[in-house]
Amino acid sequence: MTIPKPATEPPATEPPVPLQNDRITLRFMANPQDVAASGTTVAAGSVLEWIDKAGYACAVGWSASYCVTAYVGNVHFTRPIEPGRLVEVHARIIHTGRTSMHVPVTVETTDVRERRYTPATHCILVFVAMDDARRPREVPEWRPRSAADEALQRNARERLEPRRRIQAAMRDQLYSAEGTTPRTVFRFLAAPGDVNWGGKAHGGTVMRWIDETAYACAASWSSEAAVAVYSGGIHFYRPIQIGDIVEVDARLIHTGPRSMHISVRVRSGSPRTPHDLQLTTQCMSIFVSRGADGSAEPVRPLPLASAEDERLDAHARALIAMRADLPTLPVDLAHSP
Numbered sequence: 001m002t003i004p005k006p007a008t009e010p011p012a013t014e015p016p017v018p019l020q021n022d023r024i025t026l027r028f029m030a031n032p033q034d035v036a037a038s039g040t041t042v043a044a045g046s047v048l049e050w051i052d053k054a055g056y057a058c059a060v061g062w063s064a065s066y067c068v069t070a071y072v073g074n075v076h077f078t079r080p081i082e083p084g085r086l087v088e089v090h091a092r093i094i095h096t097g098r099t100s101m102h103v104p105v106t107v108e109t110t111d112v113r114e115r116r117y118t119p120a121t122h123c124i125l126v127f128v129a130m131d132d133a134r135r136p137r138e139v140p141e142w143r144p145r146s147a148a149d150e151a152l153q154r155n156a157r158e159r160l161e162p163r164r165r166i167q168a169a170m171r172d173q174l175y176s177a178e179g180t181t182p183r184t185v186f187r188f189l190a191a192p193g194d195v196n197w198g199g200k201a202h203g204g205t206v207m208r209w210i211d212e213t214a215y216a217c218a219a220s221w222s223s224e225a226a227v228a229v230y231s232g233g234i235h236f237y238r239p240i241q242i243g244d245i246v247e248v249d250a251r252l253i254h255t256g257p258r259s260m261h262i263s264v265r266v267r268s269g270s271p272r273t274p275h276d277l278q279l280t281t282q283c284m285s286i287f288v289s290r291g292a293d294g295s296a297e298p299v300r301p302l303p304l305a306s307a308e309d310e311r312l313d314a315h316a317r318a319l320i321a322m323r324a325d326l327p328t329l330p331v332d333l334a335h336s337p
Helices: 044-063 146-160 160-171 202-220 307-324
Strands: 025-028 067-078 086-092 100-110 120-129 181-191 226-236 244-257 260-269 278-288
Touching: 025 044, 025 244, 044 067, 044 086, 044 100, 044 120, 044 202, 044 278, 067 202, 120 181, 160 260, 160 307, 181 202, 181 307, 202 226, 202 244, 202 260, 202 278, 226 307, 244 307
Parallel strands: none
Antiparallel strands: 025 086, 067 120, 067 226, 086 100, 100 120, 181 244, 226 278, 244 260, 260 278
């Protein structure tokens, strides 16, 4: 005979899905130590660190595990940020793969007295969840809950194949001593203060190094008023160990009427083998030289004196065309509740 369950026992159901662990907002003040060399606005490298921190917190909240930055792209610096401004950095999950999480991030700022936020920067990051042995681990599937969510997930999926083509094009390029265009190289040891929770250099710290070196290269061609307006295709291939020699190599490879396109490659390795550094990160940054009225000033054309100069200039033009075909990130939806 079947004994009926007590009437007070609830029916068996699936556990409820948490509604808010797929997004996070960080709020803080922009400090004087965040400013760029000009001393008037926050450096792009500092903003990139904020973005990486918010994205990391969001990815960890969803996966419940340590995560590493695999990619940062479509970074648009739409307006400068002054020190003393109140900053909000919004991050949310919009798509998951087997071990990856796609996280758009929006940076907004306001005067402390007004509290009316306006966008300053937006981008998208991809994180990979890691287990205790630092191997990729599966993450819970993220599912859309609204029409806006579905649009964001569709956009993330549509960007996958174009992003792979851009990554392949960037990684296939050869950089040698045959190039004659302006180049800036920073070389130093990764310090304990650069470490993340996994014992490696923060992705945000690496992006700050990239921005600082790219700025020095851009300023050498234009002026100290050079500022980053875009950074794309930041691919992280391998971690940087604390104590490693780090080499950040920035090269101006293309100029537009008012823009400077700078390829940056980061290599690292043991001090015991300083001539055997491995590629860890690469990206393309675009700078302009801002005039007194805030508008971009004309940039003198880059002379192409060698076959490598010509090839890298063509590479930059090809990347511009490839990025033009990328689906536009719907920033307004990414910030919707």
